Every structure is written in structure tokens, then in C-alpha cells.
Amino acid sequence: MSSETPAIALDVRGLRMRYGARDVLTGVTFTMKRGEVLALLGPNGAGKTTTIEILEGFLMRSAGNVSVLGIDPAQGNEAWRARIGVVLQSWRDHRFWRVRELLTYLARFYAPFATAEVARPWDVDELIDVVGLSKSANAKIMTLSSGERRRLDVAIGIVGRPEMVFFDEPTAGFDPHARRDFQDLIHRLSDFDNTTILMTTHDLDEAEKIADRILVLDEGRIVADGSADQLASEFTTAAEVRWTSSGRRHVHAARGGDATSFVRDLLIQNDDVTDLEVRRASLEETYMTIVQRAESAQSRGGIPNGAAAKISDVRA
Amino acid sequence: MTTATALDTHRAAVLAGLSRGWIETRQSFTETAKVIVEAFFSLIYIAVLLMLRRKTMPGTDFSLAATVLPGLLCMSIIFGGIVGPSVSITAEREDGTLLRAKATPNGMLGYLVGKIVMVALSTLLKFVVILVAGIMLVNDVIVDARACLLLTLIFVVGMVATVPIGVALGSVMKSSLQAGLVPLTCGLLVIASGLFFPITVLPTWLQSFVQAFPVYWVGLGARSAMLPAQMVAAEIGGSWRMVEMFAVLGVWAAIGLVLAPVLLRRMARRQSGSAVAEVRARIRSKGY
Known part of the structure; x- marks a missing residue:
């Protein structure tokens, strides 16, 4: 291990997973730069959890090459484990423990893995404050609300000051306030500590707010890869233009998602246009389109790799 | 850049595990739900001693309670050492405790150390409670230096022979429901191992069968420590068979110490967030 940190935190090539005769992942390929925040989006059963569990080293893949912080998770040792943070969904574990007690216990494991670059672990009281659990620091875990428990899950996931963090559905059960706090925490981790963050989510709005990049997974493969804006401009077939002219309301769907030229022509040709409105598809609509x-490409037998590649080209 | 040596990281995990064992032992005396479970059996044992206090063995004037006390001590070791870890490991696999350990560097080592400390401390406490109550309530038991030394030895050897087996069983059981078979089996072995009546009244094949298990030998050891010499007449071969006792318990310890880490590791390998989520869904829909 050298002190220079490689620019690539995560490299996945041709990842496949098969349970019996069922293919869950059919060749997933993507990379993540250090400090990047990536949201893995997709419908239920798309393979999000399978992907993240392979990257966490909890599940053995069927085929493909995977490297997380330069190491294959299937061969990850304890020193590698110390650099990874996994946010799990707590349920009934450690219910008689107190918040500070459990974090102090878990923090002890990371102390010998401190390096010149990364001071491990977090100071427990500071961490409790950062995740907003100060009032419950001495509370028994069984008495926490579901939102507080998720905050504790996040604290446990990052107590070792990981260089790479995995969140599976991090904000399920969060109220809007907790959601905001979580977004602030993610930004803090990626901006100040250069932590690389991969999260799965159903929540498009959240993906848009938090992630630098969104990966859409469907039926075991990546169907889109880019920032929220890139996805919107690449995949939206139409932007909606509404205006009033001669006392009538008009609606036009501009093909290709760019309404600029249509609007220019419209204004040149009609000088009585009022109430002009141009509405780009929301990320949600884009996501549905993707x-x-x-799915329709799949049912025709074609694999829309071209679509994913297109966005990657834009990014590159 | 400093690189942590395996020794440093293992030491940190073992120390954390010791603190975990202490925290969990403390919980079993401060959490009402746990206290009730822990105290339940000790109270039953003491009640049994109280009821048999004035009774004597048929045809003798030797206290019946005195013959039962070593059996109760044996039960506390067997239930503490085998049932304790097997039931709790299965439950903690299902509730996600083990997955947390797995997500932590050397977390499984810390978990295992914590489990051993917790089991050893809480079993020792129950053992001592029964012993003290027994000495106060029961006549005819021997409490001298030899008895204390032997009882200490039997406690230690008994734990070393049973805890690894308990860990191994907890790793093999597929669900909490299945893990319920462990206390059931131990209970049957306790009944058949002559802890509460002379084993020589049982059919020979059953006698041979139970002698393959630690229950019989821990019980024999406890009797050899506490009962007067003439009581040996009720034992198989009219002997306390100390050598055989340590040999059989040693074999069980060896089997357990080899199997437990292998099985625990194999079980831990299969843990993931979705595995725990499946259990959670099962328990939410079926209730177990």
C-alpha cells in the first residue's frame, strides 16, 4: 500500500450472478472514482441488492472481475474490511445495548487499522453528534424510533472511517427531516473525507439530490449511466411546451427533448404568445422511460447496450 | 505508512470481545426479561433441594438431596455450555448480530470471545448459586479442599468440553425452531444419564449409550467430588473412573474445538443483508 491514493475506487467488469437457472446479473460493468457518490437505481428484482452484496464481499459472484479499493471482495481480508463501511438495516440485534456502548465496542476493532492518512476510528461522541443521536446516546437500542435506529445503522457503517461506504436503501423509514440530515452527511463524507459512496435506492428524488451519478439497473444489466441531467437529456423523448396564443392554450411535445429551436421558431412566427412554459421531464419520467x-427492447430480444454506452460517451 | 500487524488487530478484537462478554453478562443481571429467564432455573433447582431436604435414600439414612445436588451442578454446566451458545448463536444469526460482526474487521473473533466470556461467567454464577444453596440446605455432602479442587476442575473441563459443541450446534441449526431441539436432546440425556437415580438401574445398552456423551461424565465427576466414598458402590464398575472421565471429556473438547471454528466460519460466510431480510420476512409472516 502506498500513500498515493488511486483514482479508481471501484471497478466492476462483466459481473454475472446466477442462482440455479435464474440469471440475476447478466454482465454489469461500471467504475467509480474516489470520492464519487453513485446511486444504483432500479425496480424491485433488478439486481441492486445482489450487486451491492457482491461488492461488500458477502456474496460470491458467478463470473466477472470486481475490484473494491484495489482488492477482489471475494478475497478481501480484515485489513480490506476495515476500509469498507457497510450500512445494514438493524432489526432486533443488540437491543439491550446502549447507543454509545455499541459504537464504542465496534470502534475498538478499527483502532489498529489507523494509518497516517486515515485516523481510525471516529471519536464516538463526535460521531453520535454527526448522525444526530446525541439525545439518545445512552438510550437502549430497543427504545429507539425507527428513524433513530437508521441513524445508528449509518453511524455503525462509518465508525471505522471507511474509504468506501455501501448503503442499501439508506433512507427507508426516514422522515423528511432525517432525510435532509442524511443528505448533508453524505455530502460531508464525500466532500471532506473523499469517501466513495455507493447506495441503492428506490427514491429518484433522493438519487437526484445526493448522487453525482445514477446507474439504472434493470433485469440484471445497466440500462443507463450518467448524472441526473445527462439521463434527462439523453432519455427524454419530449419536452413539453405550453403557451397561449390567440386566446387559446397550446401544448406541443418537442421531439428529442430539446425544445429550444421549437420555441425560437414559435416566438418568431407568433408575436402574441403569452404564458410560455417549457417543461422538461422530471427524473421520474425519465426513469420510467428508461x-x-x-423492457420493450428486452421483449424484442435486443439488448439496449447502445443506450448505456451513449451516456458513458457523453460523460467521457 | 504504518501497517497493522495481525497481532495488533487480533489483540484489539480479543479485548473488544472481552468487553462484549462483560457487557452482555451485566445485561443478564440488569434486564428484567433476562433476569427472569436466568433466575427461573436456579429457583427450580433450589426448590428441588428444599423438597428433598428431609428425604433419605430408600433403605439408608443418607440424604436424597445430597445425591441430587451433583446432578443439578452437572445440569447447570450442560445447559450453560451447550444450550446457551447454541440457542443464542442461532437467534443472533437471525436477528443480524452475526452480520454486524462479519461487517467488522475481526468482528467474528470478537463475537466468539464475547460469547465464551458471557457463557462462562453466567454459567459460573448459576453453578456457584446452586452450590452455595446446596451446601446450606443439604446435609451429607462433602465440602473439603479435595471437593473444591475437583469441582473447580470439573467446571473448567466441563465448559471446555461443552461450549465448543454448543457453538458448533448453533452454527449448524438452520433456524431458532430447529435450535429448540438442542435443549430437548440435552434434557433427554440428562434424564438417561443417571443424574438423579443410580444409572445401574437402566438397561445396559442405554448405559453404554449415555456414556458416549459429556452429560454422564460431568455428573459422575460432580458426584465423585461431593459424595462420601461408600456411594461409589452405586456407580458403573463400582468406581469413580476419573481417568475415563477426563479422557471422554477431553475427546469432546477436541472434537468441539476442531469443529466449532470450521462450522462457525462456514455459517458466517453465508450471512448477508438479504439473508437476514429473508428471516425477518419469515418471522413477520409466520411468527417464528
Whole structure:
């Protein structure tokens, strides 16, 4: 291990997973730069959890090459484990423990893995404060609300100051306030500590707010890869233009998602246009378009790799 | 850049595990739900001693309670050492405790150390409670230096022979429901191992069968420590068979110490967030 940190935190090539005769992942390929925040989006059963569990080293893949912080998770040793943070969904574990007690206990394991670059672990009281659990620091875990428990899950996931963090559905059960706090925490981790963050989510709005990049997974493959804006401009078939002219309301769907030229022509040709409105598809609509397009391509027997590649080209 | 040596990281995990064992032992005396479970059996044992206090063995004037006390001590070791870890490991696999350990560097080592400390401390406490109550309530038991030394030895050897087996069984059981078979089996072995009546009244094949298990030998050891010499007449071969006792318990310890880490590791390998989520869904829909 050298002191220079490699630019690539995560490298996945041709990842496949098969349970019996069922293919869950059929060749997933993507990379993540250090400090990047990536949201893995997709419908239920798309393979999000399978992907993240392979990367966490909890599940053995069927085929493909995977490297997390330069190491294959299937061969990850304890020193590698110390650099990874996994946010699990707590349920009934450690219910008689107190918040500070459990974090202090877990923090002890990381102390010998401190390096010149990374001071491990977090100071427990500071961490409790950062995740907003100060009032419950001495509370028994069984008495926490579901939102507080998720905050504790996050604290446990990052107590060792990981260089790479995995969140599976991190904000399920969060109220809007907790959601905001969580977004602030993610930004803090990626901006100040250069932590690389991979999260799965159903929540498009959240993906848009938190992630630098969104990966859409459908039926075991990546169907889109790019920032929220890139996805919107690449995949939206139409932007909606509304205006009033001659006392009538008009609606036009501009093909290709760019309404600029249409609007220019419209204004040149009609000088009585009022109440002009241009509405780009929301990420949600884009997402639906992506998944539908992927699924119809699938049913025709074609694999829309071209779609994913297109976005990657834009990014590159 | 400093690189942690395996020794440093293992030491940190073992020390954390010791603190875990202490925290969990403390919980079993401060959490009402746990206290009730822990105290339940000790109270039953003491009640049995109280009821048999004035009774004597048929045809003798030797206290019946005195013959039962070593059996109760044996039960506390067997239930503490085998049932304790097997039931709790299965439950903690299902509730996600083990997955947390797995997500932590050397977390499984810390977990295992914590489990051993917790089991040893809480079993020792129950053992001492029964012993003290027995000495106060029961006549005819021997409490001298030899008895104390032997009882200490039997406690230690008994734990070393049973805890690894308990860990191994806890790793093999597929669900909490299945893990319920462990206390059941131990209970049957306790009944058949002559802890509460002379084993020589049982059919020979059953006598041979139970002698393959630690229950019989821990019980024999406890009797050899506490009962007067003439009581040996009720034992198989009219002997306390100390050598055989340590040999059989040693074999069980060896089997357990080899199997437990292998089985625990194999079980831990299969843990993942979705595995725990499946259990959670099962328990939410079926209730077990």
C-alpha cells in the first residue's frame, strides 16, 4: 500500500450472478472514482441488492472481475474490511445495548487499522453528534424510533472511517427531516473525507439530490449511466411546451427533448404568445422511460447496450 | 505508512470481545426479561433441594438431596455450555448480530470471545448459586479442599468440553425452531444419564449409550467430588473412573474445538443483508 491514493475506487467488469437457472446479473460493468457518490437505481428484482452484496464481499459472484479499493471482495481480508463501511438495516440485534456502548465496542476493532492518512476510528461522541443521536446516546437500542435506529445503522457503517461506504436503501423509514440530515452527511463524507459512496435506492428524488451519478439497473444489466441531467437529456423523448396564443392554450411535445429551436421558431412566427412554459421531464419520467424502453427492447430480444454506452460517451 | 500487524488487530478484537462478554453478562443481571429467564432455573433447582431436604435414600439414612445436588451442578454446566451458545448463536444469526460482526474487521473473533466470556461467567454464577444453596440446605455432602479442587476442575473441563459443541450446534441449526431441539436432546440425556437415580438401574445398552456423551461424565465427576466414598458402590464398575472421565471429556473438547471454528466460519460466510431480510420476512409472516 502506498500513500498515493488511486483514482479508481471501484471497478466492476462483466459481473454475472446466477442462482440455479435464474440469471440475476447478466454482465454489469461500471467504475467509480474516489470520492464519487453513485446511486444504483432500479425496480424491485433488478439486481441492486445482489450487486451491492457482491461488492461488500458477502456474496460470491458467478463470473466477472470486481475490484473494491484495489482488492477482489471475494478475497478481501480484515485489513480490506476495515476500509469498507457497510450500512445494514438493524432489526432486533443488540437491543439491550446502549447507543454509545455499541459504537464504542465496534470502534475498538478499527483502532489498529489507523494509518497516517486515515485516523481510525471516529471519536464516538463526535460521531453520535454527526448522525444526530446525541439525545439518545445512552438510550437502549430497543427504545429507539425507527428513524433513530437508521441513524445508528449509518453511524455503525462509518465508525471505522471507511474509504468506501455501501448503503442499501439508506433512507427507508426516514422522515423528511432525517432525510435532509442524511443528505448533508453524505455530502460531508464525500466532500471532506473523499469517501466513495455507493447506495441503492428506490427514491429518484433522493438519487437526484445526493448522487453525482445514477446507474439504472434493470433485469440484471445497466440500462443507463450518467448524472441526473445527462439521463434527462439523453432519455427524454419530449419536452413539453405550453403557451397561449390567440386566446387559446397550446401544448406541443418537442421531439428529442430539446425544445429550444421549437420555441425560437414559435416566438418568431407568433408575436402574441403569452404564458410560455417549457417543461422538461422530471427524473421520474425519465426513469420510467428508461425502464420501459429497456423492457420493450428486452421483449424484442435486443439488448439496449447502445443506450448505456451513449451516456458513458457523453460523460467521457 | 504504518501497517497493522495481525497481532495488533487480533489483540484489539480479543479485548473488544472481552468487553462484549462483560457487557452482555451485566445485561443478564440488569434486564428484567433476562433476569427472569436466568433466575427461573436456579429457583427450580433450589426448590428441588428444599423438597428433598428431609428425604433419605430408600433403605439408608443418607440424604436424597445430597445425591441430587451433583446432578443439578452437572445440569447447570450442560445447559450453560451447550444450550446457551447454541440457542443464542442461532437467534443472533437471525436477528443480524452475526452480520454486524462479519461487517467488522475481526468482528467474528470478537463475537466468539464475547460469547465464551458471557457463557462462562453466567454459567459460573448459576453453578456457584446452586452450590452455595446446596451446601446450606443439604446435609451429607462433602465440602473439603479435595471437593473444591475437583469441582473447580470439573467446571473448567466441563465448559471446555461443552461450549465448543454448543457453538458448533448453533452454527449448524438452520433456524431458532430447529435450535429448540438442542435443549430437548440435552434434557433427554440428562434424564438417561443417571443424574438423579443410580444409572445401574437402566438397561445396559442405554448405559453404554449415555456414556458416549459429556452429560454422564460431568455428573459422575460432580458426584465423585461431593459424595462420601461408600456411594461409589452405586456407580458403573463400582468406581469413580476419573481417568475415563477426563479422557471422554477431553475427546469432546477436541472434537468441539476442531469443529466449532470450521462450522462457525462456514455459517458466517453465508450471512448477508438479504439473508437476514429473508428471516425477518419469515418471522413477520409466520411468527417464528
